[in-house]
Structures are given as C-alpha cells and as structure tokens.
Amino acid sequence: MTNPASLRQTATVARPILELHDVKISYVTRAGRIDVVPALNFSLAKGEALGLVGESGCGKSTVAYAIMKYLGGAGRITNGQILFNGQDMARMSEDELRRIRGSKLAMVYQDPMSSLNPTMRIGRQLEEVPMLHMKVSREEARQRAIKLLGEVNLSDPEMIMERYPHQLSGGQQQRVVIAMALMAEPDLLVMDEPTTGLDVTVEAAVLDLVAQLRHKHDTAIIFISHNLGTVLRVCDRVGVMYFGELVEEGPIREVFANPRHPYTRGLLDSIPTMGADKHSRRLSPIAGQVPSALARPVGCGFAARCSFCEPAACTTAPIPTLPIPGEAHHEAKCVRLAELPPHRRFQVVQGEAISETAKTGENVLTIDHLYKIYRPSGTIFDSKPAEVRALTDIELTAERGRTLAIVGESGCGKSSLAKVLTGIEVATQGKVKLIDWEIGHIPVEKRSQAQKKSIQMVFQNPDSTLNPSHTVGFAIRRALQRLRGITASQAKTQAAELLRLVNLPMEFVNRRPRQLSGGQKQRVAIARALAGDPALIIADEPVSALDVSVQAAIINLLIDLQEKRDATLVFISHDLSVVRFLADHVAVMYLGRVVEYGTVEQVYAPPYHPYTEALLSAAPVAEVGKERDRIILEGSIPSATKLIPGCPFASRCPRKLGAVCDDQPPPEHVTQQGHRIACHIPLEDLAKLNTRAAE
C-alpha cells in the first residue's frame, strides 16, 4: 500500500472525469463584458450522465462550448478552472487540445448536417477519427466504423458507409454523428439538444441508444436539452440552469419528484401532465423572461419572476447553494428553501371543472374524402415525374368552439392539410365544407371576403410569422382593415383591444419583430389571426419553437380565447402531451391518411391504432414513475410517391399481421361513440394493447 505508483493509480480512478471550479464565462461585446456564467461548479464521474436543463438563454450551450474550449472569438473563461481528467484545460496548448477533442472529448450537435461533411462518404468520415487519434490502419478503422454503425442500430452498415450524408434521413444522420463521436471511445460526450430536430419515434430510438451505449462504453455524458422528458430518459443527475447559474442539482428522480427551487418547479408545472386536460386546470407558466446578463442583480437572479420571492431575503445578498436535508447530493440555490411549501405537481382542481363549453355539435368544418396529389411538372430529363400523394381520403369534422388536434410525424400530411384548408393549395378531389361554403377547390385569392375572414392561421416559426420591416401595430391594423373593412382610426382602437386580449402592453404597437421574444411574436401572430374574428383558426405547431415556460402561457391564451370567441381550433402538433391537454378531438395521421380519429379520451386509451400506440410510447414524459415501455419503430416513413395498396403503416408496424397488411387496404373500425381506427387487427385485440401507455 505504500507503493506510490499504486497510490497514484487509485487516485486517478476515483478522480472525476470533469470538474468545474468557479468557472466564469464572459463575452466581450460592444456593450462591454457580459458575464454569462458567473461561477459554475460541478463535477462528473466516469460513466455518469448529467442533464443540463433550462430555458433558452440560460447558458446551457455556453457551458458545453466552454468545456470543449470552442467559445469563439468573443467568449472566454475569465475565472476558475475546468479540469478534464485532472488536467487544467486552460493550460493545454492548441496541440494538446486538438489531441483531446475527438479522442477523449466528443460533441454531438443539434443539427447533424453541421457535423457531417456533405462531400465525403460516411465511411471516410468515420474512418478519419481513429486513424487520426489512434493511429490505426484504414482497414482497422473501417472495421471499427462498421461495428459502431451496427451498434447505433443502423441496418446494413456497409451500405451506409458508401453513402453521402444527404442520402440519409435526419434520424440516420444523427446516429452516424453519435457513432462518429464514439469512434475514438471518448471519456466524455457532450450532447447539445441532440434530438430536438427529430420526430418523436426517432427521438425515442436515439435516446434509448444513447442510454445503451453509455452503459456499454462507460462514457460520461453531458446532455443538454430544453425537454425535461428526454433528460429523464437519459440522465442520472440533472442540473437546472437559470441565468448562467446552476440553481438546483441532484439525482434526476429526486429533483423531478421533489423539486426544491421555485424555477425547477416552474419548469415542471409548465408542462401538461399526462391525464390532465384543459377542463381540469390551466397550465402555470413562469411569468416574464430570462433577463439580460448585462445587469446581474446582487441577489437571486430568478427573484423578479419568482412567486415565492421575499425581497428582503432574496435580493440583498448573494445566494448560497444549500444542501437539501435528508437527500444526498441534492442542492438548490435558494435562501427560502426551508420555508417553501411542499410541491404538488399533479394538482387537479377538484370538484367543478374550470370550464365546459356547451356541446353544440354543430360542425364548422367538414372534410369529406379529401385527396391532395401533387403532380410535379415534367422537366427535360424526366417527362413524367412521380406524383406525390400528400393526402389520401381524409374524413374529419371539427365542431364549433372545440379543438381538433392533428398529430403525426413529419411527412404525414399535417401541413398539406393546413394548406388546403387555408387555400394556399387546392384539393385534388373531395370536399372541404366551412360553415356553409365549399372551399376545398377555391384558392385563397378567389375566396370571398366572408370566407377569408372565417379562416385564419397561426404559424409555427415565430421568426418568420411577422414581417421584420413592419411594426406590430401596422401588422394588426392592416389585418383589421382588410378583414373587417374598417377605417384606419377604427383599426387603431381595435388593435389596442386585440393587444390587450393577447396580454401584450399597449407600447408594443410601435415595436418591430426583432425587439420581441418568441412568445411575444406568437402573441402578436394570434392577435393578427383574431382580427377577422374567425370561425376557424388553424394553428400549425404554434408552440413547438418556444420554451416550455412560454409554451404554457400561449396554450392558456389559446384556450381562453377559444372560450371567449367560441372559435374552432385546428391544432397541428407533434407534442402528444400538449394535444392531450388542449384537444377535444384527435386525428392521428400517417403518410397522408387518418389512421385513427376520436375524442381525446378515446385516442389516448386502448383500443389504439398500432401507430398511435408507438407514438404514445415514444413521447418523452417528465414525470418520475410514468415512463413507459417504448415501442421502437424501425425504418422510416415510405416515400409518398409510392402507391401503397395495403396499410400505409405496414412497413414499420410492430404488430403487423402478415401479407394481408401489405396487400389489402385496412378496414375502418368505427365504434358507436365515433372512434375510428383503420387497421386489420380486430378491435377486440387492439383493446388489449398495453394500457400503461395511456396514463
């Protein structure tokens, strides 16, 4: 035991792979030095996975880049130490850093295409890593690449090796990037929103993969995400970041089950819990937004948005990080920790429901056997290009004052449906009836004033929904004048009313979009859509680009407005927990077809369509003890140019019966309550599907 060599050996084994001591990260800008991260402390043991969560602008990615030492020209670490394997990274030369990056320390970014070279075959890109860092031969590198591509569940790795990045789907690309990150067996993998751009079923597969690989290779992971559910799936520990500070840190199950910091509670309360709906409660958004790091207050950074804030205690002195009594390794940065009431996450208002819209049963929108087929015009090389079957035989109805949600992955036809409804495209066949008008074949330019007025849209991307050259006031006034046919001065007063309706202050009339946050832009877009007092509002993923805290506020707004105005909402989304909360009816779409339709209670409980079952099982849930057994879908959505004689989902269906699924169109089971499922499997068997997936 006195042998110094063996002593050193044990010391290095016990040493954490990564330690951050009082790390301060600053950006130097024209406005002066901004300390985006004032003092960060945490450590990560070998094989451990730490999740970093928080709203955008909280410094999560900055921390990741600081660890990689990729802060760019303006950013630098102005204080403290980052120790990697016990070595101070600040003292490493560029050469040493280059040797470490890729071999010991790897990063996976949100957009896989940004890490892949579009001009090189996948194989060559993967082989480079071990050839460079481990000095192995090309053949050895190739064998390793094939093995890893197999490990990330890509079928036929040899074929993938020969492909170029653009020939792979987004999910495949992200798996290749993960394989690339693992090529040199790194000790630490930093993942910055690795699944944010992916569909839920693909995301589920990638998350499972990360968890598996981590145990297999004993890699430590820093996993950054704004989605609390995905973090829960991958990580053992979680750090909640706010305003550049770690406000709460601990074992993830303890933190999520028993959050202590008001900010953590705020984040968790913003997400609709499974089983809750708009009739039982409203969501609780966090008021305000992340402040600018230019003016860092003395006390708690969250004080201005905190409902438990007591100015005398919270804003006068720096806040210490305190351990939570009785829970090991769980800390929170809040002075009022002991005084806070216990957190109740799943509170459902008992007794009388908040609201119950009168059941009118009147259909505002009736879609009848709707087809949309794109026929691309021929080119000189290809005189008869394949038709794209975007929508096939859609039958849906939406009732007055109710919400019809349309869910499905990208490429399922959700957006094509929205385009036909709004008249940006016209139907190829079938009928779309809005109130009393048949509008399916009328492009928007030819629609009457009353028809245009009756149908308005809220878009997904807050950055493109408003014209950057126009003020908020101009956008709303113009919509009012066009849709209500009123004078400029009338429009001015009504614009003020609309702003008040979407909870924006009056001063906003003179603001331009770049001066607004994402949530504020979306509110303006909603105000603009309401200008004509429409009977039908189509919302295409209106909250998916927003932080959870803001998302909750926008969803509440939509519910309130719907009640006040008795408008019908067609809510297009891929987020199943939001849909569960907001919708009255749900249509699940796959490859241009509605595979299941019913009330929200019907769709979220067996009998399911096997695709609905897979979607529900894949949706990440940020509730401890509510995680589900996942059904991983293999393959990708077939091309919409193929004419599929049987069930569109047959190629990926985990419950496929056999040849009948491929050859014959599935029959539609219709229950007496109006629940429709298009599947070959008998309804009784579908009813026996895993009930845990529902709640």
Add this chain to the structure above:
Amino acid sequence: MVQAEQALKVKSSGRFWRRLKLLTESPIGLAGAVLVLFWVFVAIFAPWLAPYDPNANNYEALADPLPNDMFLLGTDNQGRDILSRIIWGSRTVLIVAPIATFCAYVVGCTLGLLSGYYRGWVDAVISRLTDILLSFPAIVLYILIIMRLGPSAINVIVAVIFVASPQIIRIVRGITLEQRELDYVTAAKMRGESAIYIMLVEILPNTRGPLIVDSCLRMGYTTIQIGVLGFLGLGLPPPDPDWGGMVQETYGMMSTWPHMSLYPAIAISSLVVGFSLLADGLREISLRD
C-alpha cells in the same frame, strides 16, 4: 458582383438610419462616407468653389500649363483651369450616376420582384432576357447603346439601366424567392392582399439590407463607367466638363504634361474608392448585427 453576392447573404436587419449612425464605428465606412460627402459638397457649391469659368480659355496659360499660383492644378491643352473643370465635372458625375443608378434600381426591383414572386413563365422570360444582357461585356453593351442613341446624359442613363439592372434583377429575384415562402407572406395572402401589395409592401422592404450595400458599390461602378464613356468620347458632348472626357482630351500629352490627365483621373478614383469603402463599411456593420 462578388461583393454584391456576399452582401446578398447578409440578412436584412435594422434600419437605414441606425446603420448610418453605426457607420461611425467602422473606420473604413467612415472614410468612404467622408470621401463621398466631400464630392457631394463640391458639386453642390461648384459655382462658389470654382475660381474660374470651366470653359474659359486662357491663352497665356497655354505657354506654361503647369500648376502655379493662379491655376492651382494647372491648365489643360486649351488653357482651361483644371481645378474649375474638376469642380464643375463633379456635378456631371454626381447627377448622372445617382439618377442612372436609381433608374436601374426601379427597373431591377420591378422585374426582380415579378420574376421571383410569380416564377413560372414570367420568371423564365425575365431571367432569359437578363442572361442575354449579362452575356455581353458591359463596355460592349455601352458602346452599342450610345453609338445607336448618340451621346447625351439621358442616353448614358439608358445605357446604365441596361447594364446594371440585370444584376439587380438577380439579387432581388433571389431574395424574393426566399421571402415569398415565409409565413408572413402566407398571412398576407390569407387576409386577401393583392400580389402588388405583397410585392411592394411586404417583400420589397426586406430586400433593402443587401440593396443598400449594393447601391453604394453600383454608384462606384457607374462613376467608372461614366468616366469610361467620357474617355471614349461617348459621354457628354463638349465643351461641358466631364472627368472622363478631360482624361481623353489630354492623355496624348501624358509624357509632357501628366497633370492634365492625372488630376481628373484622381478625382474619378477618389469618388469610386469612396463608394467602395462606404459599401464595405455598410456590409461590415450589417454583418456585425
């Protein structure tokens, strides 16, 4: 053109005046602005600044045209004061170049918007026409047009429109193709806006970022081109002072009396450099935001 294309990638953001204020933070842009404003000042106050009539011949000076106390920059081959001619000549270029550039922009933006917004056969026709014009070397095109129409200020403007607008069409068309797919355009369609409204009120303002930079560069090109036309004898008819014409009349005496062609040449280049630096400065600022 390369610079213009780089500028194209710059997302339009911020307002013109804010940018002009920001210009003080870019030394290059500031230098450009000073040069350009200097010539604008000279052109405006030409009658007060010029010591002599630019077309007056001083026969005594013919014997010794070199700069002296009386004629600060010397006299030319016809005994006319070069300083006065440069001062008055700035008017020609600073009136013709902006008007020509502006006209080229009106044509370029109109056709570019139509082409990018409607696509299809409208785009095909406009794009092929611009391709044809772009395939001519600019100078050949100028000579063809001016020879056909005859030298005059109006015809120089017409020639500039033909040469410059195809490039502007390309820029505006590119931005329009991108902008027309954005949600705010869909929103405008859904409230029943006409195509003209969408093009002029919704899309056009968002092309301004790259176009402001491009317009500065283009003023510089136009200045050169007016100079070249003058040099080829296709500019303004004599005897009105015209920088390019001044070089052309005297370049034969370059070896004996270099000042006669040198000073007008310096005037041309300083203005062109001024416009280029201003464009660089504007681009630098727009990239920074």
